[in-house]
Amino acid sequence: MSALPGTDRSTAVPSPEPVGETIVDWYAGAARDLPWRAPGTDPWAVLVSEVMLQQTPVARVEPVWREWVRRWPTPASLAAESPAEVIRAWGKLGYPRRALRLREAAIAVTERHDGRVPADVAELEALPGVGTYTARAVSCFGHGRRQPVVDTNVRRVVARLVHGRAEAAPARATDLTDIAALAPDDDARAVRFSVAVMELGALVCVAGAPRCPACPVRDRCAWRLAGSPAHEGPPRRVQKFAGTDRQVRGRLLDVLRGADGPVPADALAPVWDDPVQRARCLDSLLVDGLVEQTADGRFTLPG
DNA sequence: GACGCGTGGTT
DNA sequence: TAACCAAGCGT
The missing domain is CATH 1.10.10 (Arc Repressor Mutant, subunit A)
Structure with missing residues (x-):
């Protein structure tokens, strides 16, 4: 971390590497060791992880994911399972309709894609329970394709880093172009970048109290440079649960x-x-x- | 675009 | 302790 490009020329204006490259470098040393990130994890196992991670924290997903990929290592194996068993195996991850949709997605993959999880985003989005985020995540993390991937973490990072706002705006079509503009040129690094931005949002640029001193791009963050202004506008309504x-x-x-x-x-x-x-x-x-x-x-x- | 959809840990 | 929060999707 000692010699950034340009720092050896004392008279030159500093020209830091692009923020995307910095975030990829940070990820190499800060990433959590999550099982679905292990090299060689196949796209089906990645799809299972991404569906489970929709609105459910990593810690609760991990043991259930291990059991699922052990029991149902292929789409065809899950497709052949009864809904009852799938719902039971989902356990208490929450939103159990996801379990049914994942089984339906497995059936669709088996019938329409010869049992192989597609890499094409449009084909992925056509699967039950697979939306904008999950389709790109599977294409990128499961197949190694260069794809902009935008989840709530990424929207928050972009809101602060690029737009200087405290909180993420609701999902927009421009989110994809915003984050694509920051991605490294090299395809392999762009794939790392997609997961790295999510990790930055999950570990450092968090919703509650961001840990800016630990942020690798704190000196280039529009929100910090603007003095970390508070969120403007109506507070987000947190959905009730008790009694619903x-x-x-x-x-x-x-x-x-x-x-x-x-x-x-x-x-x-x-x-x-x-x-x-x-x-x-x-x-x-x-x-x-x-x-x-x-x-x-x-x-x-x-x- | 707003709303409904589970569950449990953290603050 | 009630509120907040967690890798969204479908309608």
């Missing part, structure tokens, strides 16, 4: 996950007092395909 249908659905599904077979409606009553809300949530789980009703009226995970 989401909480009730979670409790209902928790009972069914733990049950050996179909359970009668009476067995579900204790999880929530309000019978109207309880019935509504059970119905929505049926509609989502997360729950099935047997001929005799009991409830179970879908076989």
